[in-house]
Amino acid sequence: MVFTSKEVLATQLPRIATVWSEFRDQQRVVVDAGSVYEVLRCLRDKAGFDQLTDLTAVDHLEMDGATDRFEVVYCLLNIESGERVIVRTFLNEPDLKLRSATSIWHGADWLERECYDMFGIVFEGHPNFKRLLLPQEFASFPLRKDYPQQGRGERHNFPVITRAES
Amino acid sequence: MPLEVLDSAGLTSSQREGLWTLNFGPQHPATHTTLRLVLQLDGERVMDAEPDIGFLHSGFEKLGESLDYNQYVTIVDRMNYISPLANEIAWHHAVEKLLGIDLTPRCKYIRTIFAELMRIHDHLLCLGACVLDLGGFTAFMYAFNEREYIYEICERASGQRFHTSYTRVGGLLYDVTDDWIAMVRKFCKNFPKAYNDFAGLVMKNRIFVERTRDVGYLSKEDAIAGGATGPVARASGVTRDLRTDEPYLAYNDFDFDVCCAQTGDCYARFQVRMMEIKESLKIIEQAIENLPSGPIFNEAFGKTGLPDKSEVYRSIEGLIHHFENIMPNRQIESPRDAIYAATESPNGELGYYIVSDGQFKAYRARTRPPSLLHFSLFSRMMRGYMLSDVVAVLGSINIIAAELDR
Numbered sequence: 001m002v003f004t005s006k007e008v009l010a011t012q013l014p015r016i017a018t019v020w021s022e023f024r025d026q027q028r029v030v031v032d033a034g035s036v037y038e039v040l041r042c043l044r045d046k047a048g049f050d051q052l053t054d055l056t057a058v059d060h061l062e063m064d065g066a067t068d069r070f071e072v073v074y075c076l077l078n079i080e081s082g083e084r085v086i087v088r089t090f091l092n093e094p095d096l097k098l099r100s101a102t103s104i105w106h107g108a109d110w111l112e113r114e115c116y117d118m119f120g121i122v123f124e125g126h127p128n129f130k131r132l133l134l135p136q137e138f139a140s141f142p143l144r145k146d147y148p149q150q151g152r153g154e155r156h157n158f159p160v161i162t163r164a165e166s
Numbered sequence: 167m168p169l170e171v172l173d174s175a176g177l178t179s180s181q182r183e184g185l186w187t188l189n190f191g192p193q194h195p196a197t198h199t200t201l202r203l204v205l206q207l208d209g210e211r212v213m214d215a216e217p218d219i220g221f222l223h224s225g226f227e228k229l230g231e232s233l234d235y236n237q238y239v240t241i242v243d244r245m246n247y248i249s250p251l252a253n254e255i256a257w258h259h260a261v262e263k264l265l266g267i268d269l270t271p272r273c274k275y276i277r278t279i280f281a282e283l284m285r286i287h288d289h290l291l292c293l294g295a296c297v298l299d300l301g302g303f304t305a306f307m308y309a310f311n312e313r314e315y316i317y318e319i320c321e322r323a324s325g326q327r328f329h330t331s332y333t334r335v336g337g338l339l340y341d342v343t344d345d346w347i348a349m350v351r352k353f354c355k356n357f358p359k360a361y362n363d364f365a366g367l368v369m370k371n372r373i374f375v376e377r378t379r380d381v382g383y384l385s386k387e388d389a390i391a392g393g394a395t396g397p398v399a400r401a402s403g404v405t406r407d408l409r410t411d412e413p414y415l416a417y418n419d420f421d422f423d424v425c426c427a428q429t430g431d432c433y434a435r436f437q438v439r440m441m442e443i444k445e446s447l448k449i450i451e452q453a454i455e456n457l458p459s460g461p462i463f464n465e466a467f468g469k470t471g472l473p474d475k476s477e478v479y480r481s482i483e484g485l486i487h488h489f490e491n492i493m494p495n496r497q498i499e500s501p502r503d504a505i506y507a508a509t510e511s512p513n514g515e516l517g518y519y520i521v522s523d524g525q526f527k528a529y530r531a532r533t534r535p536p537s538l539l540h541f542s543l544f545s546r547m548m549r550g551y552m553l554s555d556v557v558a559v560l561g562s563i564n565i566i567a568a569e570l571d572r
Contacts, residue, residue, distance in 0.1 A: 110539070133223040
């Protein structure tokens with residue numbers, strides 16, 4: 001397979017530092033959190049990555065040797081050529097903010113909301129930014145590694161609404 | 167005559183005041199599972215439809231961080247529960263890609279047969295249930311009759327009808343038997359008649375066609391940028407199918423077509439599904455006649471699957487093999503890296519992003535469910551159509567809430 005994304009990024013955005021790696025024929029690039037939006041925009045407009053296949057995050061709290069807490073992963077796909085690229089970026093508390101990619105692919109809408117729901121990563125400029133799966137008043141981010149698998153008793157403390165009150 | 171698609175975002179507040187809000191779900195017969203829609207209606211016309219999801223959120227991805235690669239298969243089963251084996255195949259496809267395991271030809275073929283049986287299984291429910299929602303009960307029963315036989319095929323292979331948990335890292339739970347092969351042959355022989363009955367009841371049914379044609383339009387651009395995959399994208403003219411574009415399992419060996427349509431409406435999505443059932447049957451027929459013999463585990467990659475019980479009970483080697491598979495400190499190590507791998511599940515691209523910290527379990531097991539991306543496009547498909555079209559559109563994108571919420 002011919003990979004074009006690396007050359008496109010090198011020629012279009014030479015000032016942005018990128019670290020490329022490959023694992024099992026999958027190309028990945030790590031970029032700085034501040035320039036993620038620019039890189040994604042360039043990959044969409046100049047390299048033809050017209051689909052955001054997946055967007056997710058990883059909490060590296062319990063990973064041996066990890067230096068950064070959160071990693072946000074964008075899986076991109078060029079429908080025409082079938083080329084895939086994974087864009088990764090690292091974030092640390094308290095600055096868990098990224099610019100929303102909804103203006104590039106509208107499919108990022110729910111993926112970003114889910115990412116916030118589970119990890120607490122804020123996407124600025126999102127048109128309808130709130131929790132996707134959990135109740136709006138939920139207080140923690142359950143896929144973080146410091147959240148216990150059994151939960152913190154939220155389920156038992158939900159307010160019970162009786163038929164008379166509703 | 168297609169209705170003019172309205173953009174509710176452009177409405178002024180005074181225009182919005184005239185609208186009334188209707189809650190659709192979370193417990194409504196046509197939602198099939200628990201999901202809720204907040205509809206903004208102008209008379210009977212839907213001006214906006216905002217999905218509200220999460221009622222079935224059960225923390226599957228969190229569980230994936232504590233169960234090993236073989237144990238988690240019981241959880242992925244329960245995501246898209248109308249085609250459980252397709253999830254298992256996708257999950258172990260990702261794990262095997264991470265570990266660098268090649269499958270044996272026999273295992274590849276058996277998995278391919280099951281993947282295609284699951285495609286038929288899933289499409290039959292999607293079509294049958296949607297026809298039921300639109301008022302046709304008979305076709306639903308025809309579809310379920312065939313589904314019942316596929317359940318029996320699953321039971322014969324794995325001992326379980328529904329949540330089979332049949333695949334293992336690098337192999338399968340059990341090898342298939344000759345009577346299983348006979349059952350699949352019988353299915354291939356009998357299914358075309360049932361298919362024709364079903365197609366005759368539905369595809370040219372005037373009521374069905376009128377309720378689905380020119381309803382729920384999704385443009386090609388919206389489908390691509392919105393992350394639509396599978397039959398939903400192919401009905402809008404996207405010619406992408408992972409089975410041919412990124413061949414996995416044994417799909418390279420078979421002759422089949424990728425089914426597409428251009429119109430992007432509900433009827434096109436049903437047509438694509440109907441055509442795909444035919445292609446799946448073609449693949450199954452080719453695979454079952456050419457099923458290779460040999461082992462189902464690739465011995466070159468060592469002890470990934472549990473040994474046969476007769477070995478465990480009767481030999482010390484078998485017992486050690488079993489022990490080494492079960493004890494977390496004796497299991498094989500995985501590379502400390504991350505991988506995204508996807509298969510073409512009946513609903514679309516079902517991907518897993520696995521991050522590994524070296525153990526035989528995932529550090530992070532992300533599921534990329536096709537339903538989530540499809541449902542986020544729902545308000546785009548729905549704007550400007552009538553209230554009665556909601557069930558048609560909902561049925562045509564085949565939302566499975568357990569997969570949606572995980």
